[in-house]
Amino acid sequence: MSQTERLPRNRTYLMCPPEHFTVEYAINPWMDTSVAVDAALAVKQWRMLHETLTDLGHAVHVLDPQPGLPDMVYAANGAFSVDGTVYGARFRYPQRSAEALHHSVFYRNGPWTFVDPAQVNEGEGDFTYLSGAYGGMILAGHGFRTEPAAHVEAQEVLGRPVLSLKLVDPAFYHLDTALAVLDDRHITYYPEAFSPAAQRILAQLFPDAVIADREDAEAFGLNLVSDGRHVVLNAEAMNMADKLAAAGYQPIPVELSELKRGGGSVKCAVAELRPRLLAT
């Protein structure tokens, strides 16, 4: 990747505190119901993440956590928005399905056009957006949670091209565990998490991507939030931080050991809200 200056842009995010966080069911290989989580520590770490984002100048909305929905802290999964339109989530597993309603209420009460999905999809867990590529382009994962049919539906709802990418490694079951958008045009990803065809397509479209290895991905180093310059990522992912710094970004490590027990990290805990673009 060329060494140009990386410019930050102010963002709007949505998060949900892990007040009711537990690991009482296992729907991904990271979840171990036999190990107790430290909910107080999870809340403390979450607050640090929240503060890190607000200190960077970003607006962070907070959703009320609900008892009985221990995974609600992974707010990324609740919906996916582009240019003021919100494509709602429909969770794969019944344990999480009620989360979608809480997210939809948030959007319906705000300046958003909310669209209920017919297809199973887990919001920003499996959808991400590159605003500067081809006038706006969606990258979407399938293979574990989101149905390919949801990619077609998202394209119709959001009016942006959707590039479907097949995930093949159960450890990286959501797109946001294997690929991240760094700025309007650039991504980072772990190739082996994708099918050979998807790897070829990613190499073709993003020849200057920051390439992560298995160790980076296992440290949840790809589960990051970037504002175009500052890249907030799991503190364990030290090699990933070095790679991002070498590409001109400024890594900001945060401790999120408890959220990792549920199979997530920074990005899973943060949904980016993309409001309507003002006509120029």
Ligand code: ARG
């Ligand atoms: N325990 C949650 C699940 O399996 C973790 C979700 C992580 N979120 C994410 N965006 N990758 O659904």
